[in-house]
Structures are given as structure tokens and as C-alpha cells.
Amino acid sequence: MRLTQLRSFHAVAKTGSFTKAAAHLHVSQPTITTQVRFLEESYSVELFHRSGKRVKLTQFGEQLLQLAQQIFTLEADAVSLLKDSGELRSGELRVAAVGPYHVTKMLADFNLHYPDIKVSVSTGNSRDVLDRLLDYRADVGVLAQLVQDDRFLSVPFSKQPVAIFASSAHPFAKRRSIKLRELQDERMVVREQGSTTRKALELALQSAGVKPKVVMEIGSREVIREAVLEGVGIAAVSTVEFVPGPGLHLIAISDAKIFTYAHLLCLRERRGARMVSAFFDAIQSTKKPARAPAA
Template sequence: MRYTQLRSFHAVATAGGFNAASDAVHITQPTLTAQVGALEEEYGVDLFIKRGRRRELTDTGRQLLAITSRLFAEEEEAVAFLEQSRELKTGRLSIGAVGPYHVTEMLAAFNRAYPGIELAVKLGNSHDVLADLLDYKSDIAVLAHIDEDDRLLTVPYRRHPVGVFVRTDHPLAKRKNIKIASLEGEPLIIRETGSTTRRAFEQALTKAKIRPRIVMEIGSREAIREAVIRGLGISYVSEAEFVPDPSLRLIPIGDAEIFTYAHVVILQKRETSRIIRAFLEVVRKTKLSNAK
């Protein structure tokens, strides 16, 4: 009720009288008079004094007008913000991802479509990225593997083969592709527990009954890359995420199907969010465009 009374006071104060305010806001004069009177009576103050046919503000009224002017200006700003958010002219989208390759592709496409949306990205392992999504700390998750979960909606995005990379002076570097048996006894640098690339690679090794010699476990793609460059061993990577280097060679595995996947994941409860729906639509269009 007080909001309506303050609105009525503000209309009369800015219009200079009840008749003018009635015409401006399309509320009857008796209603405006009753609203302002109720405000004055509740707080025991005088907000207007009558001078002829005009109403002038008292000192209390002038101070209140300064406050209501700020109040309703903020309200107008809030409404304008919500209108822009509805039209996706402004807003913020938080995305968690297990790697930069696919998510940057998605972000570039989304930014072209909705340049007013602020984008925030946090990279981490699968466990942490999924936890952030479930805790509402992020809006979108880009994951390599996702288990069946009724809370989640998953959109498949990409599939890429996993290859082995070695130093250019390694004996395997001379081959166009290798058989998985070639990895028997090789010094292997592996990703951390929880890495979906590691899981896919180890499953293929187990299936082929190959036992490489694990020399190091590192939780960073960049650190693994440096370790291989320095001759500490060989490693594996999704071919899409391999960064060419004069001292390294990526070699496909010819007789084993090892793949990594990219899935875009959201909470089922948030499927109706306009900004999330817009992101998924951009993802689908980007996927189709790249498939051509």
C-alpha cells in the first residue's frame, strides 16, 4: 500500500497539483487525494501546503521528493535492465569446461550472436565442473563424459580420436601411425585420475592387454607437454587439443578406436531460461555448421 501512496505523492509533487497529476497518471483526483492523505496521516506529517489553486511542497515534502525521485529512477532502470535481459541485450553467462578447445569455439559463436552478454569461463576437471553446475555456480558445463542423471539435460557436441605424441627424435615419430601394441613398455606420462581422456586410453590398453611403463602422473595438459618435450616419456591427447610444436609429433593409433567426446550439459530445471536456451541453440547451429 505504501508503494501506491508514494507513487501518488510523487505524481502530485512533480505535476504541481492534484488535477495535473490526475491527467498525467490517469488516476482520479479523489484517489490521489486519499492516497496522499493516508500517507500524511500515517506518519503525522504535512507534505503539501495549498497556495491558491496550486499545491506546494513543505520541507518534508521536498526531502521526500528527492528520495522518491531516486527510488522511481532506480525502478525504471531495473525495468529497463529486465527488458534488455529478456531480449538478451545484456546479462551474464557462466560456463565451466574441462578444456579450452570446444568451449572457445562455442563462446565465439555465442558472442557473435549476442555481443551484449558477458561471458565467464572456468576450466577444471570433470568432477569440479559438474559440481559447480549442480551447485548453481555455473549455468553451462562442457564435459567429455557424463553419466545418466535425471537432473541433467545433455547435448552431444563433438567426437575426436585420441593419439599418442612423442618427441621428434623418438623411434615412433618416424611412423605414419602405430599399433597399440607399440606402447608395450614405453615410458608413459598420464593425466590425473578423473580425466576422461585417461579413462578412454586406459580402457583401450586394458582391452589390448598392453602394459606401458607409467613414469609420471600430471594434472595439466601444458605440464605433460613440457615433460614430453624434455624427454621424460610419451603421452596421449585428443587430436583436437594437440598444439603443433617443432619438437613434437602426433601419431594416430591405427588399430584401436579411442575417442574423447564433448557434451554441453545444463540442469533440467533451468531449461526454460532464455539465455541458456539461446546458448544451446547457438551450440546446435555451430555443430551443424561444422558438420557440413
């Protein structure tokens, strides 16, 4: 049985006439007659009682009509789903990111353009993000560094200044900015090796010949924050990641341009996919320049 044959039967049953069914489907009446007769002869059933130009469903025809209605209702739903997905009125965007800070603004911007699209976010390290893209478990990724891999397309989204934060008891807390050389011999709590914030600051310190005193190396932003509050030392932070709170002060570095970056990426082969393309376009259309803390 072909769908066109069932469609002809359904049209005749709904209109009550072979002639009307042909007009409804924009085909000739002999075509409708042939399609229906094929069903009846192929399965040795009678679908209609015929009386002149009038037709009436048999009991078996009534049963088949119920199934045909379900089939064509599902077909209409499928068409609607495909159409809505193409116009981005439904569907899901899967985002993989190295952390919540950079991606939050992106998701807010995307939601403004496509409020009916569901967005799911997974977080992990850089390798996790790339693996999710390669395995098609994520549509787009957000990393803090540029990826040197031809399989991926990566574009810069934003750059954020690196600043220093200290507890209220620290002398820096009374100031809005410091110079890089003032970090000489300062007790510092730093992130683990591989941290983009740490790397950016270390390159600037090395270039300036400045050596702070590293007293702790911690792999958690939250634990570093607590260590600073307790007066263990000061710490560096990308301004987008700084969480203000009682007892903490953010201090700009006035004489050095130190930044961390956010990069938006996807598999190069998927850049033309409707959802991926919409995300890139929405984010880039609302991208704003980074702002430094007041100096």
C-alpha cells in the first residue's frame, strides 16, 4: 500500500464523492478511482457501497478511515514540526561551555531573538567542550582560548580585563587602581596551571619583571574567593567572573593591558546548520565591547 492510495481513499471518504475527492487532491477522477480500486482488489476488501454517484463507507471502510485520519494527522504534525524548526519556533540548542560566566550573556542574547527555542547547557574543561562538539552532543561551544584545529570554526566573542581583588583589610582595598609593579612580593592566591586568567597575568608580570609571592594554588574560583576574604592573599580575576560581595574589593591594573577572551565555536561542517547559524548571528549582532573596571 502506498500513501497516495490511502490519501485517495481518505479524500473520497471525507467528501463522499470520487469527483469531489479528485477536485480536492487536484488530480483526475480516474486516478482516484484507480487508487481506491487497487486497495480493494489488493486486499480483497470492500471499502465503499456504491449507488450511482453516491458512495458510503462499509464497516471495514469506517475502520480504515479511523486509521487513515490518525496517519494524516501525524503527517500534518510532522510537517508542522519541520516547518517550525526551520523557522526556529521550536527545537533545542545544546551549548557546551568551560564555565557559566561567559555563556550567560550569550544565552540571554539568543533568547531575545528566539524565545521559543529550548537551550541546554553543559559545562566542563576545554577538552570536554571539544569532545561534545565532535560527538554531536553539542551544537556550539564556548572556550576561553582560540582553538588551533581545522575541524572547528572559532570566532572571538568578547575580551574582559583582568583585575585584582582583595579583602577589606588589605591596603589595596582603599584604592581604585594599582600599577603592575606594586604586585612585587605581594602574597597571591592563584588558579591551577592552565587557567587562562593565570596565564594572562603571568605573561604580563614576566614582561614587567615583577614577581609576586604565590602562597596558594587552588583550582576553584569559590575557594579562592574565600581565601581572599580570609586575608590569605590577593588574587587575579577576569572582571566578567568577579562576584561582588561584602568584604571584597575589585582593583583595576592601570598600566597594563591584560585580558581574557571568550571564543564561540562549532564544527566547521555544521556552521551552515540553521540552529548553529542562528546562534552565531544572534550573538554577533548583540556583541558589545568589553568594559574595564573604573581606574
